[in-house]
Amino acid sequence: MKMFRSSVRDWRTSRSMRTVLGSFTLGLMGAAFSSGIASAETGGCVNGEAQALIVSDVSGRLGVLGPSQSTATQTVIDLINKDGGLLGCKVKLTIKDEQLDPAVAVRELKKAIATNKPNVVFGPTLSSSMLSMAKITNAQGIPLFSGEGGDAQFVMDAREPGNYMAISTLYQDGRAAAKYLVESGKCKRYGFLYPDIVAGRDIVSAFRGQLAESQPDAQIVVDQPYNLQNKDFGAIIQAISSKSPDCVFGNLLGPDLGSVYKIWNQRKLDILTMFYPDTATLKAVGNGNLPANTYGVMRANVKTMAATPVGREFTEAYKAANNGAAPDEWAYAAASAVQMWASMVKAAGSFDYNALDTAAKKGGLTFDSVYGDGVEIMPNHQANAWSNVGPVVDDSELGHPYWSSDSKAMWTKDVIPQPLYEAILSGKTSTRWTSAQ
Amino acid sequence: MNEFLLQLLSGISAAAVLFLVASGFTLVFGALRIINFAHGSVYMLGAFLATSISDFVGTGNVSFWISALLAGFSVAALGALIEIVCLRRIYHRDVAIQLLVTFGLVMIIGGLVRGIWGSAPRQTAMPPLFDGGVPMLGTYFPTYSLFLICVGSAAVIALWLIMYQTSLGRLIRGAVDDRQLLEMAGVNVPLLFTAVFSLGAFFAGIAGALVTPQQTISVGLDLDVIVKAVVVVVIGGLGSIGGALVGSLMVGVASSIALIWLPPSWSLIVVFGLLVTVLAISPQGLFGKVR
Incomplete structure (x- = not known):
């Protein structure tokens, strides 16, 4: 043992050891410096790739929604990547099935985070799943963008800095x-x-x-x-x-x-x-x-959304990737979520959880979405999007019933009570929708 | 009073479909001693097959019968295959193994249905003969619901005739009582079991096909129906056809009548409350035998 300690002491003081240690330290510093630059350039994505995750109902009772949502999410991400990605990062999507069950949604989310922590989470279908997932994503510092589950609590009562709603709420x-x-x-x-x-x-x-x-x-x-x-x-x-x-x-x-x-x-x-x-x-x-x-x-009218500038581009890309099948309302709503996230990342210059929140709080932020160009993002992280209401009648063009042309698009400011709307615009951290009942 | 009578009628209509499913389930348990969780999957398969067959043969009155019967017989054939390939090997195994195998079948059939038909809801048109409603007690009661009550009643009579007026029925009752004795008497018990399982599957398949004009079909139908069928059979007594009839009526009518006073979200409480009450009074069910 004594001999071993002595040889280690000799090695520490030897010239070759100092050279090795010095080179190693310099190497580490260099790596840290270069990764810092890389990090600043890419806003936090690793190896030039930003990770996105969507959790939606693929095989549950509303399994008709999940495939539309995930396909639409992939379609918008493909369009983003085609344009060079976000902040120099390509976006990679992982799809998880919540089976319309909050417990499954949480389990799948935790597994995905443990495997490869995402920069953003989209979904899920079920509102209760969304509220359960938000607790985890907020604790982990991952922004969660809803393109379907639409509880008002998500962006009002139970609002957290990482909750974003790209569509109108159920409220x-x-x-x-x-x-x-x-x-x-x-x-x-x-x-x-x-x-x-x-x-x-x-x-x-x-x-x-x-x-x-x-x-x-x-x-x-x-x-x-x-x-x-x-x-x-x-x-x-x-x-x-x-x-x-x-x-x-x-x-x-x-x-x-x-x-x-x-x-x-x-x-x-x-x-x-x-x-x-x-x-x-x-x-x-x-x-x-x-x-x-x-x-x-x-909250999404297929005919109206297919006619907006961004909606047209999305519709064509979706059809091209899906054997000509047209997107449904869940697809458009999901597309809106990705478009909102991408715009916010660009505005913030980062994928970071707090940077996105800061950008939203500054106000005046808009995004081009399937709802139309320049959709306002309100300080409570909610897109100022419309609810579409009206009669459903036979439609010979589509081959099945759909909304007639006299349906109404009702915007947030037209519908929710003025005191509540003012509170949202003034950026109250938590706005109680239930008190407005 | 009118409201009560109309709710009662709605309940009996729901009970008719439940009986078709539960009778097959209890028949299989009585003879084969297997709790077949895949029975709901067979029901779902019958429903999906009926929608596809009606796409092909049309939606007229005759086409309706063709699609329902074809779906029923196709599912019965699949039932025979399942019995021969999977279940025959596990009759003498532990109950846990049997449950695992039938649960595995639930997963396989569910996956196949999703793979073949996808997740989008499917519908078939109402056959013209049963379209619309019959004026009754100041409203229109769906003609098809009355038709389902007739089908349920016909199934009760048919099963009674099969069980008590045919040699097949005598053999099935023999298998329920003592299958070893039946084997010793030289009866081809494996063939009998295949026939029983196939008959049970036929009833489930027909039930699935019959709900398609009234309900939208989607994946998940299997688990919904099997939960109710198990409750019905446990209330009536495992292995008892008469018990399945009484159990179906109790569950169907109680769920419907309760709507007058309770919200529908309480339906499961009503159903399981009924189950707990019956089991507290008679642990083997109303018509079950203590073995």
Whole structure:
């Protein structure tokens, strides 16, 4: 042992050792210096590649949404990479399946972070998954951009510096729907039918808030939240129709909405409905099979979005990459999220979590999106986007029912109460939407 | 009163479909002693097959029957294949192994359905004969729901005839009581089991095909229906066809009537509350035998 210590001491003091150590230290300093420059140049991406992650429902109950969202995200990222990437970095996308389950969403997110920490996370489909994931992404310093899950809490009550909403919120959609129906003068007795999840409860709560302001004498005659596992709507619709509402509102979409339309037709109900009629469902329903008085609210209108300058480019790229298949509303909403992120990264000159927040707080930030050029990013990290409300009718051009031309695009400032809107514009760190009910 | 009667009728209609699924499930358990979790997958497959067949043969009254029966028989053939290839080897294995195998089948069939038909919802048109509603108690009650009640009733009679008026039924009842004795009597038990499993699959497949004009079909249909079918069969007593009938009516009607007083999101509470109550009173179910 003594001999070993002595030889180590000799080696430390030897000239060759000093040379090796000196070279090693210089090398380390050089590497640190050059990586610092590289880091400054690339804003934090590693090896010239920025990592993006999307978590959406690919195989769950709303599995029709996830593939659209992830394909759209990939399409926009491909367009970004084609233009040279972001801050000199190519963007690489990883896709994870949340299966419409918050626990799965969190598990997949944690696995992805452990494997290769992303610079940004997009998604997910389910609002409750989004709120659960935000806790992790914020703790990890990863910005989370929502292109679908649309809880107002995400950018209001529970807002964190890393939460971004590229579309309208459910709060806005609910109020827009109520405003439209009140102005139509067709409804006095209202009913609600919605999945008993955060998104369902939120949108109906927002609808009720607007109704209380705009039509104080309105009657709520039936309120039917249903379990998401339910498949047989026969008894539920019987229970609703027995209360004789004039209008029924909720955020049904996908298979649930298709089943409801079928039973509505069989019962020959002329009760006005306003739900979330997505393209896949309307395709399945087909022209000539729509119940009378069918209305819809949707945060992305395929026809309108395909006509904006950025929307046109996106639509063509999406079709080219998908055997001519046109994007649906989930695709456009997801595209908006990537476009918002890319614009913010460019404005901030960095991928960094805090740098993006600082850029947003400065105000005056806009982005070119499928919603149109120069969409405002409000200080609460929410895109000032519209909710599209109107009648759904047979469309010979598309080959299936869709919104008619007299539908309305309602912007955030047109729909949400002025005090709340002012609070958002003034950059309040947390704005309670529930207090506005 | 009208509201109550209409809810009752809606409940019986839902019970009719539940009975078709649950009767096959309990038949298989009674004879084969296997809890077949893949029964819901077979139901889902029947639904998807019916939508594809109706794309091909059309949506008229005759086409409707063709697609429903073809879907039922195709699924029955698949059931026979599953029994011969997978289940025959595990009859004498531990229950956990049996559950794992049938759960594996759930995953395989679910993946196949997603791979073949994708995630987009699918629909078939209502056959013209059953389109619209029948004026009843001040409203229109869907004609198709009344038709489902008739189909459910016909299935009860058909199963009763098969079980009590045919030699196949006698053999099945023999297998339920004592399959070793049946083997000793020289009966080809493996063939009998294949027939029983295939019959159970046929009922599930037909049930899946029959819901397509009234419901939008999508992946996930399998797990939704199997949960309810298991509750029905446990309430009625494992292996009892009569129990499946009573269980279906209890679950279907209770879920529907409860809507008058409770929100639909409570439907699972109602269903499982019923299950717990029955099991507390009669642990083997209403018509189950203590073995």
